[in-house]
Amino acid sequence: MTDFVRRPIVALLLLVALNIALLSVQIRNESGRTLLRSWSLSVFTPVAWGVNSLTGGLARALARYVFLYRAAEERTQLLAENGRLRLEVTKLRNVEQLLARVPDYELVRQQYDFSTRPAAVIWKSPPFYSQRLLINAGTRQGVKVDSAVIVPRGIVGRVIATTPFTSEVELITNGGAGAGALLADSRLEGIVRGDGSQILSWNYIPSYEKAEVGQSIYTSGTDRIYPKGIPIGRIISSTKGKKIHREIRVKPNVDFLRLEEVLIVTRN
Amino acid sequence: MASRVCTFNDPVLIAQGFHRMRKLNVVVHKWEVGLLLLVSSGLQTLCAHYFRVALYLDLSLILVLYVGWYSGPAAGAASGTAFGLVQDAIYRTFLGLNGLSKTIAGFAASLLSKVFRLDDLFSRIAVIMVVSALDSAVLYLMLLLLEQDIGQRFWLDALIKALVTGVAGGIGSRFYDHFKFPKKDFRRVGA
Numbered sequence: 379m380t381d382f383v384r385r386p387i388v389a390l391l392l393l394v395a396l397n398i399a400l401l402s403v404q405i406r407n408e409s410g411r412t413l414l415r416s417w418s419l420s421v422f423t424p425v426a427w428g429v430n431s432l433t434g435g436l437a438r439a440l441a442r443y444v445f446l447y448r449a450a451e452e453r454t455q456l457l458a459e460n461g462r463l464r465l466e467v468t469k470l471r472n473v474e475q476l477l478a479r480v481p482d483y484e485l486v487r488q489q490y491d492f493s494t495r496p497a498a499v500i501w502k503s504p505p506f507y508s509q510r511l512l513i514n515a516g517t518r519q520g521v522k523v524d525s526a527v528i529v530p531r532g533i534v535g536r537v538i539a540t541t542p543f544t545s546e547v548e549l550i551t552n553g554g555a556g557a558g559a560l561l562a563d564s565r566l567e568g569i570v571r572g573d574g575s576q577i578l579s580w581n582y583i584p585s586y587e588k589a590e591v592g593q594s595i596y597t598s599g600t601d602r603i604y605p606k607g608i609p610i611g612r613i614i615s616s617t618k619g620k621k622i623h624r625e626i627r628v629k630p631n632v633d634f635l636r637l638e639e640v641l642i643v644t645r646n
Numbered sequence: 647m648a649s650r651v652c653t654f655n656d657p658v659l660i661a662q663g664f665h666r667m668r669k670l671n672v673v674v675h676k677w678e679v680g681l682l683l684l685v686s687s688g689l690q691t692l693c694a695h696y697f698r699v700a701l702y703l704d705l706s707l708i709l710v711l712y713v714g715w716y717s718g719p720a721a722g723a724a725s726g727t728a729f730g731l732v733q734d735a736i737y738r739t740f741l742g743l744n745g746l747s748k749t750i751a752g753f754a755a756s757l758l759s760k761v762f763r764l765d766d767l768f769s770r771i772a773v774i775m776v777v778s779a780l781d782s783a784v785l786y787l788m789l790l791l792l793e794q795d796i797g798q799r800f801w802l803d804a805l806i807k808a809l810v811t812g813v814a815g816g817i818g819s820r821f822y823d824h825f826k827f828p829k830k831d832f833r834r835v836g837a
Contacts, residue, residue: 386719386753393727393749400731400742405792413792 411539419512422501423544426512430500492605494528494641495519500544502637509552509574509634511535515642516543524603526643532609532631533557533597534640545642549634550610551576558600559610561589567598570610570628576635578611580626585618589626605643679725682709683732690736702807706733707781708815710748711774712822714755715764726752740792747784751777767816775812779804 402413497515515521517540527534527547535555539546548555551572559570559580566589568582583589593613599606611630619625686705693700706729714722730748734741754777764770782804789796797803 386723386756389720390723390749390753393723394746397727397730397742397746397749400745401740401788401792404740404742405794407793 416539416541419539419544419546420541423512423541426501427514427544430498430514434498492643495521495644496639497521497545497642498639499637509535509549509555509572510538511547511549511637511640513545513547513640513642514543516541516545518542519642520644521545521642526604526608527640528604528608528643529632529637529640532611533604534632534634534637536603537642547640551578551630551634556601557604557610558598559595560598562594562596564588567600568626569601570595576630577614578628578630580613580628581623583624583626585622585624587624589613589616589624591616595628679713679728682713683728686729687732687736690733694736702803702810703814704778704781704807704811706730706744706748707751707778707811708774708818710752711755711777711815712819714752715759717756719753719756722752722756723749724752726750743785743788746788747781750784751781754780767820770819771812771816774815775808778808778811782807 402417405413407413407416495515497513497519499511500514501512503510511534513527521537521540523537523540525537525545527536533550535547535549535552537545538548549572550557550570551574553572553574555572556569558567560567564587566583566587568580570578570580572578580589580595591613595610595613597604597606597608597610609631611628611632613626614629615625615627617625686709690701690705710722710726710729713725717725726748727745729752730743730745731741733744733748737744755773758764758773758777762769762773764773782801786796786800786804
């Protein structure tokens, strides 16, 4: 080992790497991240992409040509769901026509009107380390830092770094992550925060307000990241705190351990 | 005497006893490198604060090349890192910028000393000028890669620096050699 390190070319490479590492931790890019982090993301992207393509391709091939025993059952379920959704669309169209006559309709419509782009999760960080994902859509697909990432069941997180073809997503459950939230029934507003566990806390709700177990909370749109009206989760505990605020715990609707595909909000 | 490209494997030179030059590879001691580092840091700090024109003379580069000539490539690169990082700290630039360029310069100097005869003044001046230009090119590339502002006079300054450093380094290193090896007659090395 010592002989290996003493080889001139190895010594040169080690010293060059040391200097580059020193430089990269001092200099930050436009989004305030150190170059070391940006470079490591750029280097890691092809690896994650390759592994994901290989395993994904294999899984798809197996699902398409081998494991067909549940296809008929799934088809029946999808047909039933399709019928139910058609009915719901008709109902929503009627509501929209009704709302169009209300003043300030345009303002209301803008809040709920956003477009999304699907992306696959190609890498997940270990749960004990940090709550982050890598997805296969980047700046070339219109993804920007702070783009919201959602699934139909609820919010997932926000984009914190991008490369041309991939983006890094911070989950809402990560320590320090947060979103504006409101209670579906009473329109009570607060902020949900992650703490690194799979449960969120809902802060700044006064003790005298009612927030009961089982109630659903949605995004309020006040954080300017998540569009208004996206489900977040359900209250699983609500107690009067020692101070002026309630201590409320929220179980997210999304199962973050089983995320495979997400939607990126590209226009809000 | 004009400089001449040769190698240690050149049979003519071996016959002339040129292999004795190999002994020079062990003449720079660790304490001496430390002392040179200390003296150069002091001088560069003074120049950086009171006499900025003197910064065209890249003292660190000269010392890195000197250590590189008289030691192996790994030691040359290591001394390059040390001198470069100290220079970065004195100039208040990003730590590692000069560290990187001087590392490569120290490594290159050591390799060059194995290929070229560097015992006469003009070959030393030429080599220092070339390595100084290489040092500036590495700096330029790093600044480009790190998306930092590069002054419009960068290459003009690099050229002046190479000339000043080359001449001063050539004369200075010869003088230091005479001071260090008083009995050595460099005209009779091959005799």
